[in-house]
Amino acid sequence: MSENILETRNLTKEFRGFVAVSDVNLQVQRGNIHALIGPNGAGKTTCFNLLTKFLTPTSGKIFFAGKEITHQKPAQIARLGIIRSFQISAVFPQLTVLENVRIGLQRATGTSYHFWRSDRCLTHLEDAARELLAQVDLTDFANEQTVNLPYGRKRALEIATTLAMEPELMLLDEPTQGMGHEDVSRVTQLIKKVSVGRTILMVEHNMNVISQIADKITVLARGAVLAEGNYQEVSRNPDVMQAYMGT
Ligand code: ADP
Numbered sequence: 337m338s339e340n341i342l343e344t345r346n347l348t349k350e351f352r353g354f355v356a357v358s359d360v361n362l363q364v365q366r367g368n369i370h371a372l373i374g375p376n377g378a379g380k381t382t383c384f385n386l387l388t389k390f391l392t393p394t395s396g397k398i399f400f401a402g403k404e405i406t407h408q409k410p411a412q413i414a415r416l417g418i419i420r421s422f423q424i425s426a427v428f429p430q431l432t433v434l435e436n437v438r439i440g441l442q443r444a445t446g447t448s449y450h451f452w453r454s455d456r457c458l459t460h461l462e463d464a465a466r467e468l469l470a471q472v473d474l475t476d477f478a479n480e481q482t483v484n485l486p487y488g489r490k491r492a493l494e495i496a497t498t499l500a501m502e503p504e505l506m507l508l509d510e511p512t513q514g515m516g517h518e519d520v521s522r523v524t525q526l527i528k529k530v531s532v533g534r535t536i537l538m539v540e541h542n543m544n545v546i547s548q549i550a551d552k553i554t555v556l557a558r559g560a561v562l563a564e565g566n567y568q569e570v571s572r573n574p575d576v577m578q579a580y581m582g583t
Pocket of ligand 1: 351354355356374375376377378379380381382383
């Protein structure tokens with residue numbers, strides 16, 4: 337099975353004549369962990385913003401599960417199951433870890449306050465939140481105030497709130513950025529774990545992380561695709577080495 341869950345065709349974004357993303361043809365295979373890499377300014381963030389419709393492409397098309405989504409709005413994109421994991425600012429620091437996941441679940445289902453206030457639903461919500469915390473190994477931190485969580489655990493919470501949205505395709509923006517060795521390795525394993533039954537597209541700078549978990553890598557440079565393939569193929573590519581040397 338080599339079905340592409342996400343495809344872009346000649347995706348292009350210009351900012352007042354400056355081409356930030358240029359004719360990018362991405363093919364993200366269902367079930368893969370796909371890494372988007374490239375030097376600073378390569379167009380990775382702009383690509384993510386185009387895929388989630390934070391930005392409108394200047395030209396080109398985006399397809400999800402075979403259906404064109406180029407002109408859909410951000411909320412429609414999220415409803416289709418394309419969910420971007422945001423930095424931890426999206427959660428409430430004074431609430432507990434469990435409360436934050438519960439709120440994430442309530443938001444995700446979009447059901448009314450009164451519905452969720454019923455006893456049966458509160459129990460269900462609590463169970464679902466605990467289940468998500470278990471998935472990201474945060475059970476022991478359930479009653480901690482979020483503000484007190486160590487940094488790496490905050491990123492795990494961010495992944496849990498993303499999972500609450502039932503993503504088919506998760507977009508992770510530098511999930512290991514700013515972490516120490518131990519957290520990097522924990523979050524790397526976590527990404528591998530939550531990728532089961534899902535597809536992940538991630539921007540990541542840490543080549544060690546990429547070598548461990550990425551099935552496919554797309555290298556962007558100056559807005560265009562420079563190389564594609566698995567870690568061995570990409571890491572040996574002379575064009576890629578040169579792009580990273582900044583020449
Ligand atoms: P990366 O995430 O790979 O570092 P970006 O997508 O952030 O790269 O940026 C790609 C290029 O587009 C950069 O040269 C950046 O300065 C430019 N750019 C990004 N957003 C804007 C914007 N809103 N207006 C003008 N230029 C932008």
